[in-house]
Amino acid sequence: MGKRAGFERSELPSTPSSYLLPPADLPPRPLAHLLKPAKIVLIPTLVGLNLVMGWIVVATKLPIFLDSIGITIAAILAGPWVAIIVAAATCLLGTVMFSPVLWAFTGTAALIGVLSYLFATRGFYRRWYLAILAGFLIGIAAAAVSAPVAAYVFGGATATGIDAITLAFHSAGKSILEATFLSGFTSEQLDKPLASFLAYVLVHRISRRTLAWFPGADRRIWGDTPA
């Protein structure tokens, strides 16, 4: 997967962001500078992906979520800040659309974005097996951060299929916090590697024209392939 057929590096268009910098006479505005056109379009697209995927998975009643694919793609393409925006928007809109408990896990979603970016910069999304490994590691972190939220905010009952696993661990003598961590760990190890793999598949098929809008994304996806 190092080099794609039909494209040469020399054929790549120059980065559009070079001519989209704000004019010099305008004072810099942090939020406006962050929201360049590609990001304005990318964020709703990825939030839509997360929500529709989450909505379909919730309808299947499986103990997985698959609502972090867009967060991972945002981290790979546009960096951690955009991933955090996608994470927060997914959780807030997802609360309205299909899961009333999702808002409480905004921190976990943001952490997934930051970790995905760190793994992307270290080349974890250049190979499918490394993407799955990144998913496993993200799953451990996500379970650790989600457990206190599930235990203290919802008392261990989050109205998902995972509650049954929490109950099983709690009846085995574990505290609520331990039970929520273990149940989260169990489900995240299925969910996050799958989400990472799907993110890998999607970013490796993105068109050159879209990729050109995100400086550095090419290196995070394909690595330093020779021209």
Next chain:
Amino acid sequence: MTDAGARPIAPSSKFALYLGALLAVYILRDAVAAMAFGAAAVVFALVVITRAPHPVPRLRWRAALVFILWVFIMRAALDLVSGSGMRDTVVWLTAGRQAVRVAVLAVGIIALLAVTTARDVVDELETSRIPRSARLLVMMLVQYPRVLRDRYEQIVEAQVARGADRPRSITQRVTHGASLLLPIMQSELNAVGERATLLHLRGLDSQKMVFTVRDKVRGHDHLIRGAAVLLVVAAIAARFMS
């Protein structure tokens, strides 16, 4: 949606009230106080829903009810399996408090959606002081997930109309969802570059502050936002006094 000349409550004020009630019911430590406040909030939300212009879909009510019952049963079960007796009132009070919290969460969202449309949010954003690019982002965020979901459902319906089986089992739903959604998402991601170019060419990503007619925050909006803050402050005071 609103009669001409009427002064509707801003969506941000409605959201502030919802958030205030939600925070208050979570802050209250005493189970009886939390249940009493939560019940009052749910009754208020139900009154709002009955006066809403559009009826709430049955499916949404059923989902909220299942959610509340599930949380009550699971919360009680977690205490019962850890050795508490069936006659222990603490078990049922804790389960009741948790169920009331999620009832405020779920019924509050239903009420908020019943009286707030995506158009209302867009209208308020149009007259706000936030940068144009951020306004555009929020408008797209509000509209796009619904558009994508509708597109997915239209394709499913079109396939069913042509004789395909409607996905029913879990396996069918997963394979069907993945086979449809992944190509849709791939095409949407590939279109990001073209849409960004169009956005830039039309100047919609302008860094300049462009204001349309800016509505002043009205009296009743101040009142509602003040009530939301008051709810949170009262809940914090009650928590420390109990």
